[in-house]
Amino acid sequence: MADWALRDRTAIVGVGYTDMVRHTDRPLGSFAAEAGLQAIRDAGLQPEDVDGYIGSPSAPNRTAQHVDGIDEVSAEYATRVLGLRDLAWVSDQRGLPSSAVAAAVQALHAGLCRYVLVLRAMYNPSGVRYSEFRSAGAPGGDQFTIPYGLGGAGGRHAHWLRRYLHDYGAQRESLYAVVGTERAHAQQNPIAYWRGKPLSRVDYLNARYIYEPMCLFDIDIPVNAGGALVLTTAERARDLPHRPALVSAIAASSQPGDLLFERAEVERKDIGVAMLYDGYAHFVYYWLEHLGFCGPGEAHQFVQGGRITHGGALPLNTFGGSLGEGRLHGFGHLREGAMQMMGRAGERQVLGARHCVVAVGVGIPGTFGVPLLLSAG
């Protein structure tokens, strides 16, 4: 196919992140400021150099109070706190963090700005359960689900997990290869919520069901945390301190899985490491199949036998994934993908890996998801 115009033209050049905190009185704006400033300094820049911003202001759970700076962070708040006074491009978006990166890539390529800060902060409310339903009525689509006791995303995705197991003759136990491997990977991640707590097969199989056939450990854990990236053009990246992670391709999961690799001009066999979104464990199956790493219905076998562990043929979610690190809705995947391609993943580094898929979203074809392909600069 024709040369994709955005291939390797932009790069991630700075990374910032905070600890994962299960419950805290610390406002979300504080997490956002810490991550944002760290990313800017990590890129060798000062806040006044940053002239582009994109963040996600909406707290994506039903229990949010939607107070700017407390449980969500708008562009207006973040740019004021960070002192980004000379902005040429700014955007609030409600989507996935990978679509924020995709928007930043387009803004840079179009010449709208020179250095973009991409920021994501996630809030876990105290005193109530994450996404507990507390309204008197159920408007919109909720009127057809809430009266039947289906609240939150977990039950809906448990429907599809049961269907996957039924259609492909898979056992629920096959998911231990994903959950246990990611938990093992989390032991090498200093900020992972589950660091210090590996998960044995027995403990996994004995875990209580939440939305049967989905058990407690098939679901990521809500945390308070912030993450940030700085992007610029590949040309400007040469003058900055770190070896950059190039953005080689962007696609969407409503398109064929081949498109990502065609745009990047990279073959699947050259993917050294992959970050596949795992807010629920079986999303990893969908992404492996959608992206063509295995055939339809084969992922539950593909993940067995150490293939996806650090040292295996296709190491997945080397930071522990959302299941091992905490619920950042895919920002952890972006951060680790960038660190791997920058050669800065420390003991988690996959030696010789030159290309990394970062896929955020559910992964079922036709649903909303934005996979990226990053390469070592």
Added chain:
Amino acid sequence: MSGPFWEAARQHRLVLQRCDGCGTYQFPPLPVCRTCHATDVAWVDVSGRGTVFTFTVMHDTLIPGLEPPYVVALVAPEEAPAMRITTNILECPVAAVRIGMPVEVCFQEVGEVTLPQFRPRGDAQ
């Protein structure tokens, strides 16, 4: 937009939105037909027969007032097998629910609302 659905349920009828132009069913209701984009979508009575497409057993819930464990299923109606209706499975032990199980509509009064629900189909047992 969904008023006719709940009014029909009060009368113990299951109605679904169907496009007058191309005949496609859709649920939940939308302001246009998502297949042909016609705006003349109407509510029509359906048989209430279907099969369980998939289900989950809720051992925990984020909705106060409900007592786990309970089943939430997606039912594929006979007239539109690609469509999914969210429902509980009444008159059936939790452990007996299966993918592919034939079911029929029934109605449950909850306060001032009547909920369309599904139960195992008698003639299929």
